[in-house]
Amino acid sequence: MATSYNPFSLEGKTMLVTGASSGIGQTAAVELAKLGAKVVVTGRDVARLQETLDRLEGEGHVQVAADLTSADGIGALVEACPVLDGVVLCAGRGLLLPLQFCDGDKFREVFDINFFSPVETLRLLTKKKKVQKGGAVVFVSSVGGTEIFATGNAIYGTSKAALSSAVRFYANELAARKIRVNSVNPGRVNTKLIRSGKLSEEQEQADIAKYPLKRYGEPEDIAHGIAYLLSDASSWVTGQSLVIDGGLTI
Amino acid sequence: MDINTFIDNFAGQFDDTDRSVFTAETKFREIDEWSSLIALSIIAMVDEEYDVTLKGEDVKGAETIQDLFNTVQSKKQ
Ligand SMILES: NC(=O)c1ccc[n+]([C@@H]2O[C@H](COP(=O)([O-])OP(=O)(O)OC[C@H]3O[C@@H](n4cnc5c(N)ncnc54)[C@H](OP(=O)(O)O)[C@@H]3O)[C@@H](O)[C@H]2O)c1
Numbered sequence: 001m002a003t004s005y006n007p008f009s010l011e012g013k014t015m016l017v018t019g020a021s022s023g024i025g026q027t028a029a030v031e032l033a034k035l036g037a038k039v040v041v042t043g044r045d046v047a048r049l050q051e052t053l054d055r056l057e058g059e060g061h062v063q064v065a066a067d068l069t070s071a072d073g074i075g076a077l078v079e080a081c082p083v084l085d086g087v088v089l090c091a092g093r094g095l096l097l098p099l100q101f102c103d104g105d106k107f108r109e110v111f112d113i114n115f116f117s118p119v120e121t122l123r124l125l126t127k128k129k130k131v132q133k134g135g136a137v138v139f140v141s142s143v144g145g146t147e148i149f150a151t152g153n154a155i156y157g158t159s160k161a162a163l164s165s166a167v168r169f170y171a172n173e174l175a176a177r178k179i180r181v182n183s184v185n186p187g188r189v190n191t192k193l194i195r196s197g198k199l200s201e202e203q204e205q206a207d208i209a210k211y212p213l214k215r216y217g218e219p220e221d222i223a224h225g226i227a228y229l230l231s232d233a234s235s236w237v238t239g240q241s242l243v244i245d246g247g248l249t250i
Numbered sequence: 251m252d253i254n255t256f257i258d259n260f261a262g263q264f265d266d267t268d269r270s271v272f273t274a275e276t277k278f279r280e281i282d283e284w285s286s287l288i289a290l291s292i293i294a295m296v297d298e299e300y301d302v303t304l305k306g307e308d309v310k311g312a313e314t315i316q317d318l319f320n321t322v323q324s325k326k327q
Binding site: 096097098100101151152197198199200201202203 | 289
């Protein structure tokens with residue numbers, strides 16, 4: 001009995017992970033499969049998406065290449081999804097730009113993928129009854145925009161703040177269907193998103209020094225939080241933002 | 251590309267430093283007002299005006315405005 005006891009198991013569950021062709025989403029897909037889930041992975045880059053699929057343990061995983069800023073892309077993804085026990089809305093992008101350069105087009109470009117896309121994906125999934133009663137949704141938000149207001153991060157941060165707010169509205173309404181909705185809110189994580197090169201090595205070292213645990217996160221640090229929020233171990237948790245940031249916001 | 255226009259664009263990212271301070275030979279990181287925000291603004295200005303993507307290391311590696319102008323020019327080709 002004791003050997004099979006694991007409230008964090010995802011055995012028998014089917015999960016969708018967006019942004020699964022890179023970084024946090026890719027690692028999340030790999031970890032969810034290790035915990036027993038069947039995973040639908042989606043991203044734009046076909047080669048990197050295939051790499052994700054190849055790394056997934058177990059059988060029955062599916063890949064769907066789609067641009068989630070287009071209605072057709074979201075439509076095709078939702079169509080391809082079986083009924084899901086879990087949804088991880090991870091696709092997103094960064095942008096480091098001082099306010100004087102942040103015009104409406106720049107805001108729209110980032111909000112398209114960071115806010116409108118996950119919200120529309122979830123709308124269609126629930127409208128088409130693709131999220132099982134008792135299912136769980138995890139948005140990948142950020143500490144940027146709700147806790148941290150770093151120079152040059154206004155567009156990114158406001159898009160994530162909107163997402164962090166959406167989590168609570170969705171949690172409230174979807175509770176009627178016993179669907180839980182939470183977010184993980186990471187500090188800076190070592191993925192291609194933070195490698196725009198706009199910060200010099202020296203600036204990056206100064207930034208890392210602000211983290212009490214003296215390092216940026218690794219994708220696994222975030223994937224494990226996502227796995228918890230999808231598992232039965234978090235059955236009574238909804239509408240929450242799980243900060244995973246090496247202590248940055250203490 | 252014209253160096254004088256570049257210096258104008260460069261100086262435009264500062265608020266408290268007089269335009270007369272800026273010449274091709276100015277060691278810009280020694281200007282009091284220089285900050286990480288201005289470094290980001292220079293990168294954004296170069297992207298907007300010259301369609302060139304500078305790295306933080308490019309800005310750090312340049313000593314004078316002329317040096318940075320040369321980097322932008324070489325990346326434009
Ligand atoms: N890294 C951090 O420091 C950090 C911190 C806090 C929050 N986050 C959030 O974590 C999430 C994942 O980021 P990451 O760090 O793992 O970055 P990443 O390695 O750049 O991955 C981003 C993922 O989003 C996908 N994506 C981007 N635009 C898309 C579009 N239009 N349609 C479909 N997919 C799209 C990418 O697909 P393709 O590569 O195939 O285009 C990729 O799979 C993002 O929401 C980000 O805001 C990251």
